[in-house]
Amino acid sequence: MSVTARPDSQDMRTWAVSARELVKVYGAGETSVTALRQVSVAFASGTFTAIMGPSGSGKSTLMHCLAGLDTVTSGSVLLGDTELVGLGDKQMTLLRRQRVGFVFQAFNLLPTLTAAQNITLPLDIAGRRGADPAWRDRVIDTLGLRDRLGHLPSELSGGQQQRVACARALITRPDVVFADEPTGNLDSRSSGEVLSFLRMSVHELGQTVVMVTHDAAAASYADRVVFLRDGRRTDEMTEPTVERVLEALKTLER
Amino acid sequence: MLSITLASLRAHLGRLLLSSAAIVLATAFVAGTFVFTDAMRSSLLGAFSQDLGRAGAVVTAPGDRDMPGDVLSAVRRVPGVVHAERRAVWDAALRSGDRFEPATIVSIAPGSTVGWPKVVQGRLASRPGETVLGHDAAQRGGVGIGDTVGVPLHWEGVVDRERETRKLRVVGLVDPGSAPRYSSGAFLGVTDEQLRELTDEVKVASVLAVAAGELPPAELAARIDRVVGRPYVVRTAEEQAQQEVSSGGLTAGVTAGLLAFAGIALFVAGIVIANTFSILLVQRTREMALLRCVGVTRGQVFRSMLAESAALGLAASVVGVLTGFGLAYGVGAALSATFEGFPFGAVALSATAVVVPVAVGLAVTIGAALLPARAATRIPPVAALRDQGIPTRRGGRTRSVLAMAALLTGVAGMAVGTLVRTDTAGFIAAFAGGVLTFLGILLAGPALIPPLVRLVGATLGRWLGAPGRLAAVNAVRNPRRATATASALLVGVTLMTIMSVGAASLQATVTAQMDEEFPVDxxxxxxxxxxxxxxxxxxxxxxxxxxxxxxxxxxxxxxxxxxxxxxxxxxxxxxxxxxxxxxxxxxxxxxxxxxxxxxxxxxxxxxxxxxxxxxxxxxxxxxxxxxxxxxxxxxxxxxxxxxxxxxxxxxxxxxxxxxxxxxxxxxxxxxxxxxxxxxxxxxxxxxxxxxxxxxxxxxxxxxxxxxxxxxxxxxxxxxxxxxxxxxxxxxxxxxxxxxxxxxxxxxxxxxxxxxxxTGTAKTQATYSELLDTLLLVVTALLAVAVLIAVVGIANTLALSVHERTRESALLRALGLTRGQLRATLAVEAALLAAVGSLLGAGLGTLFGWVGLTSMLGPSFGIVLDVSALHLAGLIAVAVLAGLLASVLPARRAARASVVSALASE
Known part of the structure; x- marks a missing residue:
């Protein structure tokens, strides 16, 4: 599997999402804060990548920019072969709807909809009636949600809720799934479950996952870890283990 | 604690502003009513006192009986009276040539110093056979001084030229002014002697006394009273005019009518503001719990909530009173400009017009805050540490029992009033039954309205896709809130429908009865x-x-x-x-x-x-x-x-x-x-x-x-x-x-x-114009209640949008476009409006039919007619208003940045 870090040296088509010289500045004048400084990074299709860094390193901002949730100040973001920079809100929204999946730390589900309705929500929003039934069943079974479909979120445990969120992220077969601290609110057992499912979705369902986390244990489930510090890319690691990641973080914070 | 209350008011000012609009509108209505009727009354007072001229005191006989001559003689002997005359009024007819018109014939003493009516040309009648004529009637009939006019001696609504007519010579033209009594038909002034020769059926008779020099009217009246005594009533000219204005009942009727509608507006405003307080309380649960954590007592929480509502109510009422004053003057000016002679004059603001609306606005706001304030005291301090709202109490058994009791007795009352008895008692039974039924429906709202919203929402959802389905769920996620919001609209729409059905049915009944007869336009x-x-x-x-x-x-x-x-x-x-x-x-x-x-x-x-x-x-x-x-x-x-x-x-x-x-x-x-x-x-x-x-x-x-x-x-x-x-x-x-x-x-x-x-077209046109005008006026007055309800929808929605900030952000992240988000909120508002107005239209139709049947009886041949166009228009306007109400909240929701909303706790 290709884990090369340089996006410009490879054939673009193999990248699910890539950024080049990405700059994000919040505010203007003296109060402005630069969150990302010339970040270039690429994520290959069918891989599970973790983005790590200390608080304020810009990892969430990077994810928001890559996912088309936020605008960038300069640079370029390619989702597949679509340039996100310069797109209007409507085009960006439609792009998210069709080609991006999300799993957030908390508040992933609409409290008024059942698990099944939450899973198919992106299709519903797009006006598509019913997913490919085979794919839908495969996602639901992979995540072990078959007997929870009729429940409201308030009737599900935290781990089950995150699994519903994962299923929802996968239901459209997106180019890439972004997970923002997906285990931040979970106990270690549920965390392990959710992370296993994310890895399973990459290796068994062929999806692409980019996960932002500050948890070394979570990062160890990924194929590759990209490190950020003060809005800059500093380092990366393949086949991470908890020990190696913790070591790298220590170096980063020194 | 006061500083906390004020700080909390400041912090939530934006959210409270919209809800206070309901109170502003309702108190403006009350204040406007007072100002409007005061102005009307003062104008009428001026008109009614006109024909008293310089007279300082007036003697009347009880029951409008005739005035014997010895009373006049007695008044003339009272010290300080320089002139006294007997005035009698006879409603008669005037014939000049081939023309007939109704006429008011008044006795005027020759050499009267009362100074009314104003002589425009010629002189007053000084002997029998002479008359003065109102100048406008003279102009209409082409009659001048020296001409002769005829007064038929018998006048029973049908001119009969075959009977006797008395000829009178016109010796002067006068201007009787704008007193309502002389404003229709011709005005004739003759001597008392002549009037009594014409008829012995004078309608109103009095003795007018003019005082010498500086004698105050009160003293004059007192002196005369000592002489004439009972059963005659002596009043100063001013008292007399006031008495006549009041006895006409016009201003009292207008005031009562307008205040009734103002009461409806206040009721609706109460529903809206109580709902707002409840929503705000849910949003402030953690804040309240935190206060309790740091040692604020339940009593303090309760008083703080009430103090907040009092401050809000006071501010809103004052703004409402000012708005009402402006509106009343605007409406009055427009009416005087449109209808010549509409009684509307400038008045100083009365204390009533300020104090009553402010007091009522304050009372309604505090009253609406009572239940939410009580709920606030139940928030446990530990709620500060949980991310959950106060557990919503279920509908409550008391409420269900009350609702059922009201519905059952109400329906029974209506049945009795329509099917069993058709006399006054029957009407009262039907009316009370209708009111009880309506209250029952309002009480049963939480069990009734959410299922209706779901039903309508499911139908709409099929056409409107994801936004429709999301809206249908959102609209009823808080059943109490949805119920209160729709109920506010229900009140106004029900009343409007009753009026519409009543008018349409009356018209259909009249038409049906005429069509049975000679059907020519x-x-x-x-x-x-x-x-x-x-x-x-x-x-x-x-x-x-x-x-x-x-x-x-x-x-x-x-x-x-x-x-x-x-x-x-x-x-x-x-x-x-x-x-x-x-x-x-x-x-x-x-x-x-x-x-x-x-x-x-x-x-x-x-x-x-x-x-x-x-x-x-x-x-x-x-x-x-x-x-x-x-x-x-x-x-x-x-x-x-x-x-x-x-x-x-x-x-x-x-x-x-x-x-x-x-x-x-x-x-x-x-x-x-x-x-x-x-x-x-x-x-x-x-x-x-x-x-x-x-x-x-x-x-x-x-x-x-x-x-x-x-x-x-x-x-x-x-x-x-x-x-x-x-x-x-x-x-x-x-x-x-x-x-x-x-x-x-x-x-x-x-x-x-x-x-x-005659003819069907003429009768129908007359009826329909009368009914249309009535319907228009009533609808306009009820529109205030509907407007307040729409403010309520906007309010509920704005507060809900605030609550659902993160939810909206999630949906946007998942690919809901801004347009779809706006559509979701628009559909939510439209659903509440549609259910409120549909239910209102249904209830109003029922009540309208019950009311008409119990009033006129089934044997009268009532034709129940529902103007489908009118009702559809009413519902359409309500839904449209709901859509409009969603515009601002939806804009706010759509503008929110997805990233910051997701990050916000």
């Missing part, structure tokens, strides 16, 4: 049968009329029974009405007779009727002249069954004063010769100079009344009765013509001639 008829041909041409020239039929006729006598002969042109008649096929199908040699006549003459279709010659040259419109004027004492008709006031052809003999010459022209009876001839009446031949006077009866015309009419063609009429004159002109309006304008044009054309104008 406009009928110009003369009781004396003397419509001049020029008038016919005038009517023919009125634009908007498509066809004219002329009815000519005379009267004759048959077997002692007076009958009317009506000649028509069948083609003309067919053009003005499609409802009289038998008469429209007449050919020369044929006749149609009315049922009562057929019965007394024992004639059946196919028989031959021999018509005698005319009895005199007084000519009648055979089809009669409208309701009520049938002279049943006339011997010619006394034998026929009379049902009194039937419209149409039923009463052919209106205004007949001919002698009942029962046998004068009968040669004898029983000399009919053929078996197809009717017995006993084939008697006209001898008089007829050998002409064939027999006509074949083709049909019997059914009629409810006692009318004895023979309808024949113009050809036969001319042959048999060459002296027949025009008795009626029937006119058909073009399909889309302005019936009111045509009616007015016909009235203008016929002014001065003694004809009556």
């Amino acid at each position: 406009f009928m110009v008829r003369s009781g004396e049968g003397n419509i001049p041909p020029a008038l016919v041409e005038d009517i023919r020239g009125i634009p908007g009329l498509s066809d004219i039929a002329i009815v000519r006729g005379t009267t004759t006598s048959l077997n002692g029974q007076k009958i009317a002969i009506s000649g028509v042109d069948p083609h003309q008649l067919a053009a003005v009405t499609s409802q009289l096929p038998s008469i429209c199908g007449l050919r020369p040699g044929q006749a149609v007779i009315t049922q009562p006549l057929a019965r007394t003459l024992r004639i059946t279709p196919g028989d031959t009727l021999h018509l005698p010659p005319a009895t005199h040259t007084g000519h009648q419109d055979g089809t009669g002249s409208g309701k009520g004027d049938q002279d049943s004492s006339d011997p010619a008709t006394a034998t026929a069954p009379s049902t009194g006031n039937q419209h149409g052809p039923g009463n052919a003999t209106g205004n007949q004063h001919g002698p009942g010459n029962a046998t004068g022209n009968q040669d004898g009876t029983g000399n009919g010769e053929g078996d197809r001839e009717t017995t006993g009446i084939g008697n006209g031949i001898g008089d007829g100079g050998g002409q064939a006077r027999g006509l074949t009866i083709t049909s019997i015309f059914p009629t409810k009344g006692s009318a004895a009419v023979v309808y024949l063609t113009h050809q036969d009429l001319d042959r048999l009765y060459p002296d027949a004159t025009i008795g009626g002109v029937y006119a058909q309006a073009e399909p889309d013509a302005d019936l009111l304008a045509i009616g007015a044009a016909i009235d203008r054309a016929t002014t001065g001639s003694s004809v009556t104008v």
Whole structure:
């Protein structure tokens, strides 16, 4: 599997999402804060990548920019072969709807909809009636949600809720799934479950996952870890283990 | 604690601002009502005091009885009185030339120093036989000083020129001013002596006293009171005017009516503001719990909530009062500009107009905060540490029991009022039942409205996709909130529907009753049968009329029974009405007779009727002249069954004063010769100079009344009765013509001639204009309540949007476009509005029908008519208003940045 870090040296088509010289500045004048400084990074299709860094390193901002949730100040973001920079809100929204999946730390589900309705929500929003039934069943079974479909979120445990969120992220077969601290609110057992499912979705369902986390244990489930510090890319690691990641973080914070 | 309250007010000001709009609107209504009616009253006071002139005191007899002369003499002897005169008023008529009009005749003392009415030209009447005339009436009638006017001595609503008329010479023209009593018809001023010679039926009599120099009116009145005493009432001029304004009941009625609508607006505002407080409380649960954590007591929480609502209520009420003042002046100015003589003058603001609305606004706001404040005290301190709202209490058994009890008794009351009793008690039962039912529905709202929203939402969701489905779920995620929001709208829409159904049903009932009778758009008829041909041409020239039929006729006598002969042109008649096929199908040699006549003459279709010659040259419109004027004492008709006031052809003999010459022209009876001839009446031949006077009866015309009419063609009429004159002109309006304008044009054309104008179009137009105006006014007043309810929808939505910030962000991240998000909120608002107005339209229809039936009784033949267009329009406007209410909250929701909303805790 290709884990090369340089996006410009490879054939673009193999990248699910890539950024080049990405700059994000919040505010203007003296109060402005630069969150990302010339970040270039690429994520290959069918891989599970973790983005790590200390608080304020810009990892969430990077994810928001890559996912088309936020605008960038300069640079370029390619989702597949679509340039996100310069797109209007409507085009960006439609792009998210069709080609991006999300799993957030908390508040992933609409409290008024059942698990099944939450899973198919992106299709519903797009006006598509019913997913490919085979794919839908495969996602639901992979995540072990078959007997929870009729429940409201308030009737599900935290781990089950995150699994519903994962299923929802996968239901459209997106180019890439972004997970923002997906285990931040979970106990270690549920965390392990959710992370296993994310890895399973990459290796068994062929999806692409980019996960932002500050948890070394979570990062160890990924194929590759990209490190950020003060809005800059500093380092990366393949086949991470908890020990190696913790070591790298220590170096980063020194 | 006060500082915390104020800080919390400041922090939530934005959210409270919209909800306070409901209070502002309602208090503005109350304040506006007071200012408006005060201004009206002061203006009326000015008008009513006008005719008292310089008089300082007024003596009246109790019960508007006449005033004996010795009271006048007594007042004249009171020290300080320099002039006293007796004033009497008689509602009469004025005849100048051929014109008649209602007139008010007032006695005025010669050499009066009261100073009213103002003499414009000439002088006051100083002796019997003289009169002064209101200058506008003089202008209308082209009468000047030195001319003579006639006053009919008997005036019972119908001008009768055959009776006595007193001639009076005009010696002066006066201006009676704008006092309502003299504002309609002509004004005549004569001496007291002359007035008493004209009539002994004076309506109002009083003694007016003018004081010397500086004597204050109160002192003058006191002195007079000491002399005349009981049973006479002595008032100062100002008191008298006030008394007259109050006794008219106009301002009191207007005030009561407007305040009733203001009360409805306040009720709706109460629902809206209570709902707002409840929502805010849920959003502030953690804040409240935190306060409790740091040691704030339950009592302090309760008082803080009430203090907040008091501050809000006070501020909103003050703004409302100012708004109300502005509105009242605006409306008053607009009304005076539109309707000449609308009583509206400038007034200083009364204390009532300020204090009452502020007090009421304050009370409603605090009252609405009571329950939420009590709920606030129940928030446990530990809630500060949890991310959950206060557990919402379920509907409560008390509430369900109350709702069921109210519904059951209410429905029973309505059933009794409509089905069992139809007297006043029945109406009261139905009314109370309706109110109880409505309260029951409001109480049962949480069990009723959410399922309805879900039902409508499921239907809409199928068309509107994800936004529709999301909205349907969101609208009822908090059933109480949804119920309160829809209920506020329910109140206004229900009341509007009641009015609409009531008006439509009344109109349909009137129309149905008229259609049973003589169905012609406009009928110009003369009781004396003397419509001049020029008038016919005038009517023919009125634009908007498509066809004219002329009815000519005379009267004759048959077997002692007076009958009317009506000649028509069948083609003309067919053009003005499609409802009289038998008469429209007449050919020369044929006749149609009315049922009562057929019965007394024992004639059946196919028989031959021999018509005698005319009895005199007084000519009648055979089809009669409208309701009520049938002279049943006339011997010619006394034998026929009379049902009194039937419209149409039923009463052919209106205004007949001919002698009942029962046998004068009968040669004898029983000399009919053929078996197809009717017995006993084939008697006209001898008089007829050998002409064939027999006509074949083709049909019997059914009629409810006692009318004895023979309808024949113009050809036969001319042959048999060459002296027949025009008795009626029937006119058909073009399909889309302005019936009111045509009616007015016909009235203008016929002014001065003694004809009556009736007809279905005229009656319908008059009714429908009256009902439309009434409906419009009531709808406009209820619109305030609906507006407040719409503010409530906007409010609920804005607060919900605030609550769902993160939810909206999640949806946006998942690919919901801004447009879809806005659509979701718009559909949510529209759903609440649709359910509120649908339920209101249904309930209003029921209540309207119950009200009408219990008021008039089922035997009255009530036709329940629902103007589907009107109701659909009402619902459409409500839904549209709901959509509009969603615009601002939706904008706010759509503008929010996804990233920051997701990050926000």
